[in-house]
Amino acid sequence: MSNELKALSTNSKFLLLFLLFLQFTLDITVLFDVPVVRQVIGFLCLTFIPGFIILKLLKFDKLDNLELVLFSAGFSIALIVLASLFINEIGSTLNVLHPLSLIPLLTILNILILTGGVLAYLKGINEEKRKNESNRKSPFMIIFLCLPILSVIGATSAVTYGNNTVLLLLIVLISASFIISVLSNKLTSPNIYPLAIFAFAIALLYHSSFISNYIVPFGSDVPGEFFVFKTVEANAHWISTSLPAMSPWYSRQNAMLSITILPTIYKKILNIDPSWVFKILYPLIFSLVPLGLYQIWQTYVGKKYAFISAFLFIAFEPFYTEMLGLNRQMIAEVFFVLLLLVLLKKEIKPTNKMVSFMIFSFALITSHYALAVIFLFFISSALVILIIMKHPSKTITVPMVILFFVIMFAWYIYTSKSAAFNSILEYGDHVYRQLNDFFNPASRGEEVLTGLGLTKSPSIWNTISRIFSYLTQAFIVFGFIELIIKRTKIRVKNEYFIFSTIAVIFLAMLILIPGLANTLKMTRFYHILLFFLAPLCVVGAESIIKILSKQERQLIVYALLLIVLTPYFLFQTEFVFEVVGSDSWSIPLSGYRMNPLRLYAQYGYMDSYSVYGAHWLSNNTVVKDKALYADDETLTNVLTTYASVYKGYPLSNVTILTNNSIVYLSTLNVIYGVIPFGSLSCDTNNLSIFDDLNLIYDNGGSEVYQDKP
Secondary structure, three states: OHHHHHHHHHHHHHHHHHHHHHHHHHHHHHHOOOOOHHHHHHHHHHHOHHHHHHHHHHOOOOOOHHHHHHHHHHHHHHHHHHHHHHHHHHHHHOOOOOOOOHHHHHHHHHHHHHHHHHHHHHHOOOOOOOOOOOOOOOOHHHHHHHHHHHHHHHHHHHHHHOOOHHHHHHHHHHHHHHHHHHHOOOOOOHHHHHHHHHHHHHHHHHHHHOOOOOOOOOOOOHHHHHHHHHHHHHHOOOOOOOOOOOOHHHHHHHOOHHHOHHHHHHHHHHOOOHHHHHHHHHHHHHOHHHHHHHHHHHHHHHHHHHHHHHHHHHHOHHHHOHHHHOHHHHHHHHHHHHHHHHHHOOOOOHHHHHHHHHHHHHHHHOOOHHHHHHHHHHHHHHHHHHHHOOOOOOOOOHHHHHHHHHHHHHHHHHOHHHHHHHHHHHHHHHHHHHHHHOOOHHHHOHHHHHHOOOOOOOOHHHHHHHHHHHHHHHHHHHHHHHHHHOOOOOOOOHHHHHHHHHHHHHHHHHHHOOOOHHHOOHHHHHHHHHHHHHHHHHHHHHHHHHHHOOOOOHHHHHHHHHHHHHHHHHHHOOHHHHHHOOOOOOHHHHHHHOOHHHHHHHOOOOOHHHHHHHHHHHHHOOHHHOEEEEOHHHHHHHHHHHOOOOOOEEOOOOOOOOOOEEEEEOHHHHOOOEEEEOOEEEEHHHOOHHHHEEEEEEOOOOEEEEEOO
């Protein structure tokens, strides 16, 4: 007994000494601004250490290594945001001008880690031994570890030299690695599946993120997100009611702590360029989502099928394009997955389950309002179904649903002038008004019609791409049928079975109810629904083989999945379109030959010409006292992001300037001579307004004009 107590004390002392050393190293590197070390240690201390300490204090039992990483990250991010929010509100009460500046944030981080370490020492917490099914190393581990590096090199080569060879090689290597991982148990083993999933995910995310030195919106909301982040970072203070001049759209962004307080913390502690907070750190955190899904799925369909399902989830194009323009959703999805893990993992003690649910619920709600509503829909629907089926669940309870509902609506009503709450009502009203067009297929939106095969395919290559997409959807349908008929054989518990059923019903609603898919965008909805539907794809493939063959042949199932998913991935990444020279939407692979209107207007691509011009405009003119004119896309993307200007007047072929005007022209306008407006465009040289203006700035790619004196 005395030996056990001695070992317990030794481990607790080691943990405390380790935390003291880590925190001392962070403080020194921050105070002396030691490059690289400050960023690495700071990221670890912010993203994992506080959560790791919480897991120790709460004595989470039966967590494997992957779950330890996931829960540590979730608790850490949630706690540092909560602590910083507390500092912010206390600072506001005490009239402290900059509560979110470096010293207060570093102080609260020290308090969190050191207090937690001391408590862990006093409680004598021992390090748990974790199971590892196999310690066998795979030669493919080196390849997996090299994929993210290759991704960064390839993207840098593409943006600097216009050479996409390395990126094409990256796509081939990911495909080959996936095939070998599925077919060979000698070269790879199940214990490295999480590493493979992480490598695939971060490589694909970085191959898009690093394609420019600046923010790339991919047609999404990141300019507005970056604007509210920069506002909070510059003021070192988050105003919960939002700034008076903000429109409702910006007020909704301001209510989300995932893009206001969280990036401010990373920026202040790590001292990195604000753009790279979104371009490096957020994708790195987002890569935890497929890992969390793999952890959930492998309980029900096994490690191999869970790995294949995770690849399908990653392969879907919005994961590494559209999501990079939705930073608040990236963070929210981490907490969405963690909440599912908390609900579905039976081994978590009831007290720890409730604590985790409360913390992750608050984090999800303050990260993304639409995803919070979707999660509420899932858990409330599941609760109702369980009650109707007379199968009460200890996992999903009435108090949990009520708690989530209360926190959500309290936050959305009492922050940013109820902007988030009002938007939910507006979306509901939009769908209600669209019901009159129930029998009009066009009311579902072009993406839904394309998914149903009701729109014309632009080329034979697009047709082939759609075929593989339809095959994955057909597998999901067969998988759902198999789930209903033989759910006991694939070990699906009540809660997950119900979640999958709700996901299928939700997908049907998106197709049937006019306007519903347009409230968020069908691709984003489908990306979220793959949280539940992706495993059904592999189950469906297995059921098809069972129908065609009397004997169960596992190798044939793998072959069928590879025959479908590998080309699906190659088409989704636009690899095939680039190789054959067809029309491609991939900026990393085909940006060098892409139509300028698509690249700069639809995707919002920003280059140094436009960004430098935006910086000059912000630093050398008083925009608020002048009428600023630029084309719609430039106002939305470049000027919002890098000039902190969120309103202006659109420039078109019918524009009439007012007195005291400034006109900003971006790369698209100057080099390519095009001014987009709506679905139309005009030639820059055809505008007569420049006759009455003086050129006051020109860097060869962007120009600024003002009234003649």
